[in-house]
Amino acid sequence: MSFAAVFARASVAAVGLFAAGASFAATHYPLTLANCGAPVTIQAPPQRAVSLGQASTEILLSLGLAPRMVGTGVWFGPLPEYLRDANAKVPRLADNAPSFEAVANTAPDIVVAQYTYHVGPNGEVAKPEQLASLGIPSYVSPSDCDGKEVTAISNADGSRSQVFSMELVNKEIRELASIFDVESAGEHLTAQLQARIQAAIERASSAEQKPLSVVYWFSSTRLEGDPWVAGKSGAPGYINRLLGLRNTVDSDEEWPGVSWESIAASNPDVIVVARMQRRLYPADDVEKKLAFLRSDPVTRELDAVRHNRIIVVDAQSLNPSMDVVRAVEDIAAGLERTRAQP
DSSP: OOOHHHHHHHHHHHHHHTTTTOOOOOOOSSSEEEETEEEEEEEEOSSSSSEEHHHHHHHHHHHGGGGGGEEOOOSOOOOOHHHHHHHSSOOOOOOOOOOHHHTTTTOSSSEEETTTTSSSSTTTSSSSSHHHHTTTOOEEEEGGTEEEEETOOSSSSOOEOOOOOOHHHHHHHHHHHTTTHHHHHHHHHHHHHHHHHHHHHHHHHHHHOOEEEEEEEEOOOOTOOOOOESSSSHHHHHHHHTTTTESSSSSSBBOOOHHHHHHHHHOOOOEEEEEEESSSSSGEEEEEEEEHHHSTTTGGGSSSHTOOOEEEEEGGGGGSSSHHHHHHHHHHHHHHHTTTTT
C-alpha cells in the first residue's frame, strides 16, 4: 500500500474518532495551569500573544490563532506551506531571540515560548517574573520541562530523565487550546498528527531491513569542532523507536557535543543532517555541513558518507514539536532511498 493511501486511511479514521468526540466545554476563567514547575494563571482568553520558538508559533497558527498573535521570534526555517499565509499577517520581531523591550512593546497579554532558554530562570529574552511584573503570564512548552533537567545557571540543552514522546506535544496543544478557549481545534489537531504518525509507522514496518545505526548532526560552533549530535532521549530518539533505528550516541543530553573521532569509531550506517535558515554558527548552513562531511579526512571515510547514506531534514523537525511527525515521514522516505544503494 502506498504512503498516500495509508495516510488517507489513517486520516479518515482519526477524523471519525474526532467527530465522535461530541462537544467540548468552554474554558472557565481564571484558568490556572501548572507549567514548568510553577502555576500560571490566565484571566481571560488572550488576544495579543507573542510566540518565541517556531514550534510554539506553529501550534498557535495551526489552532487558527493568527489574528490573536502580535509577534514571533526564534526561527529555524520555513513553515509548512499550509501555514504561510496566516503567518504572513503576524509581525516577526526577530529571526532569532528578540529583546525584552521588543516583546514588551507589543503589549502582549501572554508570551508562549518553546524553550526555557528564552523564557526561564536564566531566560535570554525574559524571566517569567519580569513578564509577570508587567501583568503578562508566560507559558513554556512542556517538552522543554517535563522529564528534563535544565539548571538555572545554564542555558544548555539539558538532559532528559524521561524520553520524549509526542504525548508532550499533544499536552502542549491541549493546554494552549484551553488557554485560548479553542478546545475543539486542539482535539482536531492532535487527531491529525496521530493519523500521520500511524501512516509513517505502517510505511516503515512494511519494509524489511536490518537495524541501522544513525547519528543526527544538528549544528556546531565550528565545522572542525565537536558537532552537536542527538542523544538517545530527545525527539530523534523517539523517531528511532518508531523506525527501528539505533542511535550510536548513548547520552541523556539532548544535543551533546561529541568528537568526530568518537563518531568515526561507531561508523554509523546513516547520518541525518539538519537544514535551517538560522545562521548563528558556521554549521547552521547545511551545504557547509555536507561539504565538510565529504572533505574532512575523518568524516569522508565514514560508511554513511562513502555510500551517500545522508538524509537531510529540517532542523525544526528534530526539535520537540509538531514537526517531529514530518521528520518521521522524511527519514522513512530517506531510508527507502538509502536501502536501494550499495
